[in-house]
Amino acid sequence: MNANELSPRLQVVADYVPKDARLADIGSDHAYLPVALVLNKKIQYAIAGEVVQGPYEAAQRQVAKNGLGESIEVRLADGMEAVFLEDQVDAVTICGMGGVLIRDILARGKNLQRLSGSEKLILQPNVGEKQLREWLTVEGYTITAEEILEDHRKVYEVIVAEKLEAAAEYTPQELLFGPFLLQERSAIFLEKWQRQLEKLEKVRANLARSDQQLAEKIAQVEQEIQWIQEVLDESK
Incomplete structure (x- = not known):
């Protein structure tokens, strides 16, 4: 270089x-x-x-x-x-x-x-x-x-x-995704969050199988999954 x-x-x-x-x-x-x-x-x-x-x-x-x-x-x-x-x-x-x-x-x-x-x-x-x-x-x-x-x-x-x-x-969603990036929703942005969605769904499945009381963590993961799904669905 x-x-x-x-x-x-x-x-x-x-x-x-x-x-x-x-x-x-x-x-x-x-x-x-x-x-x-x-x-x-x-x-x-x-x-x-x-x-x-x-x-x-x-x-x-x-x-x-x-x-x-x-x-x-x-x-x-x-x-x-x-x-x-x-x-x-x-x-x-x-x-x-x-x-x-x-x-x-x-x-x-x-x-x-x-x-x-x-x-x-x-x-x-x-x-x-x-x-x-x-x-x-x-x-x-x-x-x-x-x-x-x-x-x-x-x-x-x-x-x-x-x-x-x-x-x-800023809304919680804007802080997660980025206010400008959320508005633009470029192909790279959507690809990144599709991968993150897949990771979180695996986390949710693992938490659901756990015997520990992890209600707060599960709720947090569920919320983020919902936000990502909404962004990806609106971009189709």
Whole structure:
């Protein structure tokens, strides 16, 4: 992969980064995203944050190889601890992690005053999208865009969120499926939820055979199955 080219998943994320943004890419790995954005003149400055020594060193090498040391700072730190308010970051990208971990990184960043709330968040959770959307909603963010795509036979979702004057409110179904994705109902979206329906039906069958008192769990699975069936039926 050329330094100024990205995988389909990261390209979708890059497309949502505002022009000339001051970016913090948390969990930057090889710093592919900030390097490509600077090389393509989309942004002028970025922080590439990484908590693990190996990926941190890989990011340093990638930045140095492309001569971008003045435009990209690689910092070894845990999550949003790589960022300070005086950095004046106005966009944050967190990609390739579970939604719960992304949620926890953002929550800790807020508690440590490393996240002002004015930043545009471009998030790509691998799983746990519902829990991430729930946190965003509680914190007063509005989901302004979503994408679902397949990359190397895996399905990924990208969630873009910002704090607007009036925060949006979402139904439980919108938090599960994604408000934009639920409205669009693309072929990839329907395929994803068809697979999830089949998994949940197996879970329900196993729970029904269990001798334990699992009424609450069964009810939760039944509710999700009902929602998925409704979405799939309405899309036929």
